[in-house]
Amino acid sequence: MLDDVRFSAGEFSTSIRFLSDPTQALEGVQLALFDTNTRPLLGSWSGPEVVWPAGESSKSWAQIDSALSKALELELGRDGVLAGVGGGVVTDMAAFAASLYMRGCKLVLVPTTLLAMVDAALGGKTGIDYNGYKNLVGSFYPAAELRIWPGFLQNLPERDFRSGLAEVIKHALLGESDLHSLLVNQRQAILAREPDVLEELIYKAIMVKVGFVERDFREKGERAFLNLGHTFGHALEAVAGFDGSWTHGEAVCWGIGRALDLGVRLGLTPRGYQREVESLLLSYGFVLRAPHKDAGALLSALKHDKKKYNGHVRFVLQTGFGQCLQTTADDAQVLATLAGGI
Ligand SMILES: NC(=O)c1ccc[n+]([C@@H]2O[C@H](COP(=O)([O-])OP(=O)(O)OC[C@H]3O[C@@H](n4cnc5c(N)ncnc54)[C@H](O)[C@@H]3O)[C@@H](O)[C@H]2O)c1
Incomplete structure (x- = not known):
């Protein structure tokens, strides 16, 4: 224990x-x-x-x-x-x-x-x-x-388990290399919910969040990095209408895909890193396209995000493994990013 x-x-x-x-x-x-x-x-x-x-x-x-x-x-x-x-x-x-x-x-x-x-x-x-x-x-x-x-x-239920795995993957991307290795090397055991591996996964993922909370309890700074994928993901959940067609975790993974895409468009995220993360997400069965959704509707849902700063939506983007920043982007770039994910 x-x-x-x-x-x-x-x-x-x-x-x-x-x-x-x-x-x-x-x-x-x-x-x-x-x-x-x-x-x-x-x-x-x-x-x-x-x-x-x-x-x-x-x-x-x-x-x-x-x-x-x-x-x-x-x-x-x-x-x-x-x-x-x-x-x-x-x-x-x-x-x-x-x-x-x-x-x-x-x-x-x-x-x-x-x-x-x-x-x-x-x-x-x-x-x-x-x-x-x-x-x-x-x-x-x-x-x-x-x-x-x-x-x-x-x-x-399987979908709820995978929804949690989305947050575990996100925690790993924020810079926990042991957790990342576990996700890559023990995928079958994790998906089969083997108790020992699950325990290790939970412990390592908890410790990532504990670190952010201890350093920035009231989310004045780096705790916001835990929102990686969430701004885009919430927009998708809002447009899908919380009807169960997308779980929170599925929407977050789609959102991580969009954040990587926006980062590449802004010249901040290396393409190699984008490809590496996309392949990890796909290996866990997450989908990075939301067909039949309207980019304009996603953009307007996104603008209702409650984590606005001076009236602008701030996106958590990655410049590499464990490296995040927050930035705004103009509507044309965001719209193109959304269009690339439908
Ligand atoms: N406070 C925070 O920092 C924070 C962070 C992330 C998400 N959230 C919130 O968490 C909620 C989503 O949580 P969730 O995904 O756990 O959803 P949930 O609480 O709805 O649980 C998912 C489903 O699994 C069932 N369930 C729970 N445990 C079970 C078990 N062991 N065996 C069988 N069924 C079980 C639940 O009854 C429910 O039907 C959202 O409301 C979100 O806003 C909060």
Whole structure:
């Protein structure tokens, strides 16, 4: 079993425990928050709970309200321990509810998707979708404890597993050469979810995110590099209408492809690096073309990106492995980049 990790995020501190047994996941917890798919993963739990409907459409005020009213009904104090057990939807919402209850109660997160283990549950960004905008309302509130049981991933549907792999690949491109080698050399074992390899993959990917969060908790600088592929990817998700035709991870990989293309157009990304990353993404079955999409519609979705700077969309681009920068680009170049990806 892997050693525990402890790290700070601004004024907060998080410890990550790798469990040897999933029944340890809710030790000391007073209120557990699940979704309908994650509740059965901890069938032995018999304490107080709220079970949200599974899926992104649950990320709403109504579901936050259900958690807060349950906490009040149980008369939890500030020292009450609230836990979220699930993918990024549950961990984002549980963390948001915990940040609000009594201005912040103790939060334990038990991520059950690969994406939540290596990304969503780590680093304190919480939130819900609001008036059609993803993650528009939220707070920064890192968990006091993350409890990780890689065995949960054996139940995960294939597309959700691959969606998490997209974030792992992105973490590797940000400069973790051991993680990159693992992805290249152990592809079959990773896709077959062999436990030892999966554990190593999760650990290395977590450590990449921990580094960014420790150095730049409030995303004033380099934490934004974690958004590689996301500006383009969010535009694709918005145009596809969050209808399940593109998972978040699939859209991010398409977005990484577009970011590389824009980088090449701007003379920033070497073609050899572009080809190398594209072939890694393709080897994991990700697609770099979104046929039947309209470049104009993608451009207008992109301009609604909430991470604008002085009214301009800023793109995270790469000049090579582990080397990122943020830049703006004119509409003609962005439109040509989008047209090249449909
Ligand atoms: N806070 C952050 O920094 C951050 C970062 C990335 C993504 N996110 C958020 O994460 C969300 C996406 O997370 P996700 O991809 O984990 O989606 P998700 O939470 O919807 O989980 C995907 C599906 O898998 C099911 N599931 C979860 N664990 C399972 C398991 N072990 N076995 C079987 N089924 C299981 C869920 O019920 C759901 O149907 C988005 O809302 C996104 O905004 C947040």
